[in-house]
Amino acid sequence: MMNKVNLESKLRSFDEFFSPKIVARMNDYKIAVVKTKGEFVWHKHDDTDDFFLVLKGRLRIQLRGNEDIVLGPGELFVVPKGMEHCPRADEETHVLLIEPAGTLNTGDAGGELTALEETI
């Protein structure tokens, strides 16, 4: 597909929170957008770092044993492989995520917030 991706337009096309939608792929990675509000779940990814870039709002990434990282628009953070973390947003927040395809959003934690990989 030789189409560009407009992130705002993709984000306007769905409403659910904590349900990442894949908008592009790069090699064996998925590029996704997600809407967050409230607290996610503590989890870690033993096999991969975890990329977050905030597009709108404010994301607090709680890190086990470290100070929280608070991201506003245009700010990114990469959670190191194996580090337990829990994202939280007090207001509706939009985030660009990049991870290897097949990575579960809830990592080792599983549970009801685990989302299927969905492309929009």
Added chain:
Amino acid sequence: MMNKVNLESKLRSFDEFFSPKIVARMNDYKIAVVKTKGEFVWHKHDDTDDFFLVLKGRLRIQLRGNEDIVLGPGELFVVPKGMEHCPRADEETHVLLIEPAGTLNTGDAGGELTALEETI
């Protein structure tokens, strides 16, 4: 390093065009920002896709055998592996790039625009 990255702040810290600066790493990938103005060089990457997200300005990605892709802020495009392309910006344009570490900015073309990998 448990530091977030503010992209605007990183971009304020240098002036050169077509000289990507690495701001973070994710697994074996580099995440870089670049300032562009003018035309780059036709090239391709035989081993990797090439991720572009425009942060400011307007980037025209010329693609051999395909229509140009024109990106504004908040728009991204992944150039497929092996596809010859040439980015061009008429105004100063800021871009987030993601590629495997070690990928040359000029791909197979080489030449004087080839930049060293520099982290800021």
